[in-house]
Each structure stands twice: as C-alpha cells, then as structure tokens.
Amino acid sequence: MGSCSFLTxxxxxxxxxxxxxxxxxxxxxxxxxHYFCDSNNDRGNYTTNGxxxxxxxxxxxxxxxxxxxxGFFNVSIGKGTNxxxxxxxxxxxxxxxxxxxxxxxxxxNLTRVCSNRKEAIGWYENEKCMLRYSDRTIxxxxxxxPAYFVWNxxxxxxxDQFNRVVKKLLDGLRDTAASAAKGRKYAVSTxxxxxxxxxxxxxxxxxxxxxxxxxxxxxxxxxELPRCCNNRIGARIxxxxxxxxxxxxxxxxxxxxxxx
Ligand SMILES: *[C@@H]1O[C@H](CO)[C@@H](O)[C@H](O)[C@H]1NC(C)=O
Ligand SMILES: *[C@@H]1O[C@H](CO)[C@@H](O)[C@H](O)[C@H]1NC(C)=O
Ligand SMILES: *[C@@H]1O[C@H](CO)[C@@H](O)[C@H](O)[C@H]1NC(C)=O
Numbered sequence: 001m002g003s004c005s006f007l008t009x010x011x012x013x014x015x016x017x018x019x020x021x022x023x024x025x026x027x028x029x030x031x032x033x034h035y036f037c038d039s040n041n042d043r044g045n046y047t048t049n050g051x052x053x054x055x056x057x058x059x060x061x062x063x064x065x066x067x068x069x070x071g072f073f074n075v076s077i078g079k080g081t082n083x084x085x086x087x088x089x090x091x092x093x094x095x096x097x098x099x100x101x102x103x104x105x106x107x108x109n110l111t112r113v114c115s116n117r118k119e120a121i122g123w124y125e126n127e128k129c130m131l132r133y134s135d136r137t138i139x140x141x142x143x144x145x146p147a148y149f150v151w152n153x154x155x156x157x158x159x160d161q162f163n164r165v166v167k168k169l170l171d172g173l174r175d176t177a178a179s180a181a182k183g184r185k186y187a188v189s190t191x192x193x194x195x196x197x198x199x200x201x202x203x204x205x206x207x208x209x210x211x212x213x214x215x216x217x218x219x220x221x222x223x224e225l226p227r228c229c230n231n232r233i234g235a236r237i238x239x240x241x242x243x244x245x246x247x248x249x250x251x252x253x254x255x256x257x258x259x260x
Contacts, residue, residue, distance in 0.1 A: 033106070034238070035122035036146040037114035043135055045116045052118065055084035056133060060111070063088035063131070064103040068096040071184055071257060072207050074139045086133040089206050091243075092186030093254040094128050102129035121146065121240055126252065132240060142213040143240040144220055152234035156248070158194035159231040165193045166201070166246050170222050173203035174244075178215035183207060185214050188253050201246040202253055209241055217242035 046052040055078035066073035067088035074087045090099035106124040110131055114120035121132035132138060156162035169191040176187035185205040193199045205214035221237040221244040229235035236245035245252065 032125050033109055033122060034148050035110055035113055035120065037117045038119040038134075039146075041117065043118040046118050046135075048116065051078065051082040052084060052135060055082055056086070059084040059086035059133060060088075060107050060131070062086070064100065064107060067103060067129075068099040071099065071186075074208055076137070076139075081135060083135060084133060085136065085138050086131070087138055087206060087208070088129065088131050090129045090257075091127055091202075091253065092184050092188070092204055093257055095254075095257050099129060099257075103131055106131045123238060127236070127238060127243055127245075130240075138240075139208045140210070140213075141241070142209060142217050144217060144242075145239065147237065147239040149224070149228045149238070150236050151229040151232040152247075154233045155231040156193070156197075156233050161194045162197075162199075162233075163226070163231065165191050166199060166225075167222070169199060169201040170203060170225075170244060170246060173201050174215065174218040174222060177203040177205055177242075178211050178218060180207070185209065193248070197248055199246055199248055200251055200253070203242070203244050205242045206240075214242065218244060 046056070059075050059077045062075045062077070063073045063086045067090060071090045071092060071094065072088070074085070076083055076085045078084055088103050090102065094102065102124050106122050106129055109124075110120050110122035119134035119136070121130070123130045169189060173187040173189055177185045180186070185207045187204070188200070188202045191199045191201065203218055205217060209217065217239060221239060221242060224237055225235060225244075228237070234247040234250065236243070
C-alpha cells in the first residue's frame with residue numbers, strides 16, 4: 001500500500017487532540033504513531049521487572065500473536081492489582097503479516113514512550129493497528145477517549161450535498177459494522193459525491209463490544225464530524241472502541257483480509 005508515501009506529500013493534514021474524557025490529551029501527535037500514556041496517570045506506574053511488568057509482557061506477546069489471525073485479541077494475565085489486560089486490533093483489511101509487524105512496532109514504541117505506565121494506548125501507521133493495556137478491565141466497554149481527530153484542510157466545493165452523501169455513507173457503514181454478529185466489526189464502502197467524486201468510507205469497532213455499544217460509539221463519532229471537520233473532503237475520528245474515516249479520491253484501505 002502506498003498510503004505512507006502518499007501521506008508524506010499530503011501536507012494538509014492536521015492533528016487535533018480531543019478533550020473527550022475529562023482531560024485526555026495527546027502526548028504526541030505524529031502522523032504515523034499516536035499515543036496516549038494515561039495523561040493524568042490515574043492508574044500509576046509499575047516497577048520494572050515487577051509482577052505487573054512480567055504480566056504485561058506476557059499479555060502483549062499473546063495479543064500480538066493472536067490478533068494477526070482475526071485482527072483482534074484481548075487477554076488478561078494475573079490477578080488483582082497485578083492483572084495486566086491488553087487489547088490488540090488491526091484495521092479490517094490488514095493482512096496477518098502486516099498486522100504482526102505493525103503490532104511489534106507499536107508495542108516497542110508504546111512501552112518506550114509510556115515507560116512504566118500501567119495504562120497506555122497507541123495507534124500506528126494510519127490506524128493499521130491499535131494496542132492498549134491497563135491494570136483495569138478494558139474489554140467490552142464503549143470507550144470513546146482518549147481520542148484524536150484528523151482532517152483534510154480542503155473543503156468540498158458543494159459542501160451541503162457532499163456532507164449529505166458522507167453522512168449517508170457513514171450511517172450505513174455504522175449499521176453494518178455494529179450488526180456484524182461476530183469476528184470483525186468492520187465495514188467499508190464507497191459513495192459518489194457531487195461531480196462524480198468518489199468517497200471512501202470506513203467504520204470499525206473492537207469486536208468485544210456488543211452491537212449496541214459499537215453503535216453508540218460510532219453514532220458519537222459521526223455526530224462529531226460536523227463539529228470537528230465540517231465540509232472537509234476527508235476526516236477521521238479515532239477512539240479506543242471505534243474508528244470512523246472517509247476520504248475523497250484516495251483509497252486508504254486494502255482489499256479485505258482473509259478470514260482465519
Ligand atoms: C518507532 O520505533 C522505532 C524503533 O525504535 C523508530 O525507528 C520509529 O521512528 C518509531 N516510530 C514512531 C512513529 O515513533
Ligand atoms: C511515574 O513515572 C514517571 C516517569 O516515568 C515519573 O515522572 C512520575 O513521577 C511517576 N509517578 C508516580 C506517581 O510515581
Ligand atoms: C476477552 O474479553 C472477553 C470479555 O471481557 C472475555 O470473555 C474473554 O475471556 C477475553 N479473552 C481472553 C482470551 O482473555
């Protein structure tokens with residue numbers, strides 16, 4: 001996929017740190033790696049080589065290994081305050097090999113930049129993969145923060161009509177992703193905007209979410225678009241539990257990954 005080289009010439013991207021939870025903030029904003037290290041440090045630090053540290057290492061190895069098969073895995077290792085919970089997800093189109101590589105890099109960078117933090121989350125390479133961990137339970141929850149929004153600086157010429165097409169596209173993808181029975185909660189499609197413009201859309205939840213929770217997360221993200229990204233020809237909203245994106249004339253997802 002040439003999306004990275006494409007993006008480097010795509011200077012008109014902005015990254016915006018969202019204040020979704022009380023004071024969620026981005027610790028860094030680079031194009032290829034977005035991470036949040038529990039900015040208030042609510043969960044605290046762990047001791048290097050302590051029990052949590054060992055459980056976390058095991059949990060991260062396990063999720064990285066198994067997520068490559070179906071694009072998602074969650075695990076909990078250890079008990080009580082030393083329990084390490086991890087989730088790994090790859091975008092629905094990412095192949096097992098890409099998924100493994102992406103998660104390996106995310107793991108290395110996330111544990112380095114968020115060193116000794118019990119809770120952290122990171123997304124890599126245009127959201128090809130996401131890795132998160134905590135000492136609290138993180139599966140099954142509709143978690144909308146920390147989040148980040150990215151948008152194209154260009155406005156659509158026929159904005160009203162364009163916005164309507166985007167909304168319809170994303171609402172459809174929202175319903176498809178949320179109603180996926182098991183496995184990947186992932187939907188992609190295209191729509192034709194004003195002047196025959198092709199619009200690519202994507203909606204994805206972590207599949208540990210129930211249908212209603214997935215729906216709720218996606219509803220909130222789509223509702224955010226007119227506020228963050230009104231009229232923009234491309235935008236994305238990234239949250240721990242769900243991911244929404246659309247782009248114009250620019251395919252940002254590959255063919256569907258083979259089912260394991
Ligand atoms: C991730 O870590 C690798 C190896 O340490 C480094 O080369 C790379 O620049 C990092 N990438 C990002 C986006 O931080
Ligand atoms: C946690 O670790 C960071 C450095 O990694 C340090 O700055 C901070 O003071 C520590 N916080 C607590 C509560 O120990
Ligand atoms: C993943 O999370 C679900 C929901 O909390 C849980 O039922 C399941 O056992 C977890 N999977 C693993 C491998 O721990």
